[in-house]
Amino acid sequence: MLGSFAVLRKQSLLGDAISHAALPGIAIAFLITGAKDSNILLIGALISGLIGTFWIRGIISKTHLKSDTALGLILSLFFGFGMLLLTFIQKQPNANQAGLDKYLFGQAATLVESDVWLMAIVTGICLIVLLLFWKEFKLLLFDADYTKTLGFNTKFIDILITTFIVIAIVLGLQTVGVVLMSAMLLAPAAAARQWTNSLGIMVVLAAIFGAFSGVVGTAISASQNNLSTGPVIVLVAAVFVLISFLFSPSRGLLFREIRFRKNRRDLKLQKTLSFMFNIAKTHEDISHPHTIKILNNFQGFTRKTLQKLVDQNYVTISENMWSLTPKGFDSAANLYNQNQNQNE
Amino acid sequence: MSNAQIEIQLIASLVAIACAIPGTFLVLRKMAMISDAISHSILPGIVVGFFITQDLNSPLLILLAAVTGIITVILVEYIQKTGLVKEDTAIGLVFPVLFSIGVILIAKNANDVHLDIDAVLLGELAFAPFDRLMVSGVDIGPKSLWVIGCILLITITLLIAFFKELKVSTFDVGLASALGFSPAIIHYGLMTVSSITTVGAFDAVGAILVVALMIAPAATAYLLTTDLKKMILLSIVFGVFSAISGYWVAHWLDASIAGSITTMLGLLFLSVYLFAPSKGLIAVMYREKQQRTEVSLLTFLLHLGNHQEQEERHVNHLNEHINWQKVRSKTVLDLALKNNMITIENDIVSLTKKGNEFTTQAISYIITNEDSKIEHMKDDFFLFRG
Numbered sequence: 001m002l003g004s005f006a007v008l009r010k011q012s013l014l015g016d017a018i019s020h021a022a023l024p025g026i027a028i029a030f031l032i033t034g035a036k037d038s039n040i041l042l043i044g045a046l047i048s049g050l051i052g053t054f055w056i057r058g059i060i061s062k063t064h065l066k067s068d069t070a071l072g073l074i075l076s077l078f079f080g081f082g083m084l085l086l087t088f089i090q091k092q093p094n095a096n097q098a099g100l101d102k103y104l105f106g107q108a109a110t111l112v113e114s115d116v117w118l119m120a121i122v123t124g125i126c127l128i129v130l131l132l133f134w135k136e137f138k139l140l141l142f143d144a145d146y147t148k149t150l151g152f153n154t155k156f157i158d159i160l161i162t163t164f165i166v167i168a169i170v171l172g173l174q175t176v177g178v179v180l181m182s183a184m185l186l187a188p189a190a191a192a193r194q195w196t197n198s199l200g201i202m203v204v205l206a207a208i209f210g211a212f213s214g215v216v217g218t219a220i221s222a223s224q225n226n227l228s229t230g231p232v233i234v235l236v237a238a239v240f241v242l243i244s245f246l247f248s249p250s251r252g253l254l255f256r257e258i259r260f261r262k263n264r265r266d267l268k269l270q271k272t273l274s275f276m277f278n279i280a281k282t283h284e285d286i287s288h289p290h291t292i293k294i295l296n297n298f299q300g301f302t303r304k305t306l307q308k309l310v311d312q313n314y315v316t317i318s319e320n321m322w323s324l325t326p327k328g329f330d331s332a333a334n335l336y337n338q339n340q341n342q343n344e
Numbered sequence: 345m346s347n348a349q350i351e352i353q354l355i356a357s358l359v360a361i362a363c364a365i366p367g368t369f370l371v372l373r374k375m376a377m378i379s380d381a382i383s384h385s386i387l388p389g390i391v392v393g394f395f396i397t398q399d400l401n402s403p404l405l406i407l408l409a410a411v412t413g414i415i416t417v418i419l420v421e422y423i424q425k426t427g428l429v430k431e432d433t434a435i436g437l438v439f440p441v442l443f444s445i446g447v448i449l450i451a452k453n454a455n456d457v458h459l460d461i462d463a464v465l466l467g468e469l470a471f472a473p474f475d476r477l478m479v480s481g482v483d484i485g486p487k488s489l490w491v492i493g494c495i496l497l498i499t500i501t502l503l504i505a506f507f508k509e510l511k512v513s514t515f516d517v518g519l520a521s522a523l524g525f526s527p528a529i530i531h532y533g534l535m536t537v538s539s540i541t542t543v544g545a546f547d548a549v550g551a552i553l554v555v556a557l558m559i560a561p562a563a564t565a566y567l568l569t570t571d572l573k574k575m576i577l578l579s580i581v582f583g584v585f586s587a588i589s590g591y592w593v594a595h596w597l598d599a600s601i602a603g604s605i606t607t608m609l610g611l612l613f614l615s616v617y618l619f620a621p622s623k624g625l626i627a628v629m630y631r632e633k634q635q636r637t638e639v640s641l642l643t644f645l646l647h648l649g650n651h652q653e654q655e656e657r658h659v660n661h662l663n664e665h666i667n668w669q670k671v672r673s674k675t676v677l678d679l680a681l682k683n684n685m686i687t688i689e690n691d692i693v694s695l696t697k698k699g700n701e702f703t704t705q706a707i708s709y710i711i712t713n714e715d716s717k718i719e720h721m722k723d724d725f726f727l728f729r730g
Contacts, residue, residue, distance in 0.1 A: 016380070016436060020552075059617065062628050065371075068432070069563050072376040073613065076556035080606020083552070087600035183440030190429050190437060231444030231451075238441040245426065253426060 014053065016182035017075040018169045021052030023082030027089060039118070042170055049166040052078050119171050126164055130203075137161060138199055187237035188213065194248035213237040269308060276315065277332035280324045353591050355489050356605060359545045360557050360583030362496040365503055366538045367558030368576050371566060372514050377432065378535070379558045381420065381439035382413040383542050383551035387446030389413070390543075395449075406491070406543050413539025414532070416442060495544040499537055503576075506530070511572055553602040557583055560609040567620045586612055640676045645685060645703045648695050659691045683726055 022045035029044025052074045059070040130137070136157050139147045148154050165185075172181050192205035217233030246254050309315040314328030324332070370376050389412030393405035416438055423434040503510070513520035513530045520527045538558070545554045565578035590605030597604065618625050651657060659677070677693075680686045685699030695703065705721055 058625070062625050063567060063617070063623050065563055065566060066374045066376075068374050069371050069376040069559060069566075072380050072555060072559040073563050075380065076552055077560060077606055077610035077613065079552045080556050080603050081610055082603070084594075084597070084599050084603030084607050087603060088597055091598050182436045183444075186433055186436045187440075190433050193429065231447040234440050234444040235448070238437065238444075241437060245423075 014056070014071065014165065015169055015185035017056065017071045018049045018053060018166050019173055019181035020075040020082075021078035022046070022049045022170050022173060024048050024078055024085055025082075027082050027085035030089060031085065042118075045170045045173065046166060048078065049170055050163065053162055053166060122167060122171055126168065129160070129164065133157065133160065141199070183234045183237060184210070187234070187241050191237075191241045191244040194244040194251050209237070209240050213240055273309060273314060273328065273332045276322070276324055277329065280329060280332075349591075349595075351486055351489065352601070353588050355486065355492060356549070356587035356591055356601070357584045358489070358492045358496055359549055359554075360561070360587040361580050362492055362499055362541050363545060363554060363557035364561045364579040364583040365499050365576060366534060366541055367562040368565070368572075368579050369510060369514055369534055370538065371559060371562040372572075372575075373534075376559045376563075377435050378417060378420070379538055379542065380555045381416055381435045382535075382539050383546060383554050385416040385439040385442035385446075386410075386412050386539070386543055386546070386551075388442055388449060391446050391449045406540070409543040410536065410539040412442065413542060414535055417532070417535045417539075491544050495541055499541065502533070502537060506533070510534070514572075549605070550602045553606055556606040556609050557587075560606075560613050561586075564609075564613045564616045567616050567623045582609070582612055637675055637679060640672065641679055641685075642703075642706055644676050644680065645695065645699055646707065648686065648693060649700065649703045649707075657693045659688065659693060 025044035025046065025048025026041045027044075028048070029041050032044075033040050056067075056070045056074050059065050059073070060067050065073075136147070136152055139150070139152070140154060140157050140161075144154060147157075169181055169185065172184055188206040188209035189202070191209050192202045195205060196202050213236040214233055217236040218229055220236070221229045221232040244252070246252055249255055309328065312328075313325060314331065315322050316325055367376075367379070370379055386409040389409035390405055393408035396408075397404050419438045420431070420434045423429060423437065424431045429437070509520070509525050509530055512523065513525070513527045517527045520530070542551070542554050542558075545557070549557070561579035561582040562575070564582050565575045568578060569575050586608035587605055590608040591601055593608060594601040594604035616624065619627075621627060648657060677686075677688075680699070681688070683698075684696055685702060686693050687696055702721070709721070
């Protein structure tokens with residue numbers, strides 16, 4: 001759901017960066033408390049995720065480094081630091097340490113009831129805030145400068161959105177793991193984007209796609225041995241994206257190709273017609289028959305287009321001769337006019 | 345220092361150099377995230393290679409992994425070209441999918457072999473010296489040393505051979521194609537080298553460290569210089585420095601070498617980010633403050649120029665009139681005094697000849713909309729900057 005905002009804000013890879021950046025937070029939280037209470041670890045992850053995000057912002061706005069560099073930098077540096085801490089923890093004499101790396105790759109099966117409740121509550125809060133600030137979010141998304149002139153506190157709204165994205169990511173970490181989190185954030189939103197141009201519909205669609213791929217993915221992974229949940233969910237989501245890319249009515253590749261072909265055929269038809277028109281013009285009687293052979297020199301001509309012209313009553317054919325009908329002549333003349341008008 | 349320690353440091357340094365070179369170009373071409381994508385998506389390539397050869401050490405693995413890396417790049421570009429989503433979304437979609445395929449392949453078929461995700465993602469440098477290359481029974485050093493050495497050699501050769509082409513096509517694609525060398529070939533060449541480097545290095549240091557070693561030194565160097573050659577050299581130096589110091593930190597903490605090298609890179613970047621002479625955070629903030637004072641000074645001088653009446657030029661009145669805080673107006677007054685632009689008699693401020701000249705010139709620039717020239721003018725007039 002929040003992924004929609006990330007996609008539209010061109011911050012798609014932020015999810016990837018944050019999910020990696022959360023690692024040192026988890027490790028530090030563990031080092032401080034020494035306990036494996038998932039709530040505390042999540043808060044640690046949240047804090048370090050936020051630090052990472054704002055550092056990325058700082059790098060982009062204060063230096064000439066580009067956003068991709070900043071993302072990659074923070075991602076790898078935080079993750080490396082987290083690994084250092086994790087290996088450091090492993091050397092510590094503390095029996096609790098096992099299972100910390102579960103956060104890395106995620107395992108939906110390890111979730112307990114309280115985790116699920118936590119997720120449900122956070123999702124609920126996200127939804128409420130989203131509804132409350134819907135107008136502001138939307139404005140900021142599409143026209144940040146305008147929002148500023150209207151007197152909204154853009155910084156506050158910005159931080160709000162970012163915080164919620166980070167929260168969503170951190171929560172998702174437990175389920176699908178660091179690497180696949182970005183796909184969970186992106187894929188439903190990218191798929192939803194293909195079907196609509198309206199933000200509201202897109203958010204709802206993304207939520208549906210996300211939930212659906214979650215359910216289907218879990219079902220598939222449960223039905224087979226040795227299939228971890230996270231990757232399967234991601235693959236299901238990817239299938240959604242693929243389908244959306246191919247078959248969405250207005251933006252999809254398939255329909256675009258069909259439109260493309262149709263346009264080309266129309267153009268050929270018109271070319272043939274205008275060629276005929278140019279020949280017919282030289283004769284007094286417009287329906288004066290000509291041999292089909294003349295048309296052979298002409299590239300736009302195929303037997304099929306000729307047949308089509310006949311179907312549309314523009315041309316009549318008798319044996320090897322063709323002749324323009326008055327209707328065909330008129331429309332060809334108009335065609336010519338149109339082209340000329342366009343040229344002017 | 346034992347033999348193994350030297351070897352580890354040598355491998356780490358070589359990896360650092362091999363990564364820094366393509367990394368520089370990736371950063372300059374705004375494709376840094378591609379390296380992250382490649383490092384993840386080579387997983388299925390490695391897995392498939394392993395199924396074919398049943399041998400983790402075969403060169404086919406590296407080849408297949410590199411091919412997967414290139415497939416990633418092509419896929420990303422294809423998705424991007426359809427115009428349905430932005431480039432970063434395309435990257436974010438492609439590599440988790442490929443990675444998932446790799447994970448599932450491992451989980452389904454290779455559960456009992458030494459090939460798990462941790463090893464791929466994190467790597468373990470400490471074990472590198474134990475994996476030795478034997479040629480006709482003679483031990484000639486660790487295998488990864490040879491692998492990364494070869495890759496480095498190829499990279500350097502390519503760099504020297506195509507330096508000019510790389511440079512032109514990085515900074516000016518239009519010019520490159522006009523001059524007759526195809527940017528596409530250079531592009532895919534660079535991608536191939538990056539993939540191969542990633543693959544060759546991940547074995548020793550893990551995928552994440554590869555990304556860190558590619559991006560971090562280059563980004564750090566980019567903050568310090570704008571000269572391509574210097575940038576490459578600097579990033580190599582940074583890479584090697586953090587590789588060696590990282591090793592000793594890891595030795596001291598008894599923790600993961602890859603992690604501590606990355607941490608060293610992070611510290612290095614942080615300090616440069618804060619203290620770099622012209623592009624560091626502190627320098628930028630200082631410059632912003634300086635500019636603010638200087639703009640205030642200009643406003644102040646203009647105000648003086650517009651008012652001849654005594655009461656308008658009283659020091660206290662200025663505070664109220666232009667609405668500045670005490671400290672701020674004092675800074676501005678001091679600056680103006682230091683630069684001999686004003687004189688103060690009995691708390692009455694008046695412009696000197698020099699101040700007048702400065703103001704007139706500044707106004708003419710502002711009116712003709714040539715604000716940028718004011719900067720040069722400041723150099724001529726100011727003895728002290730704000």
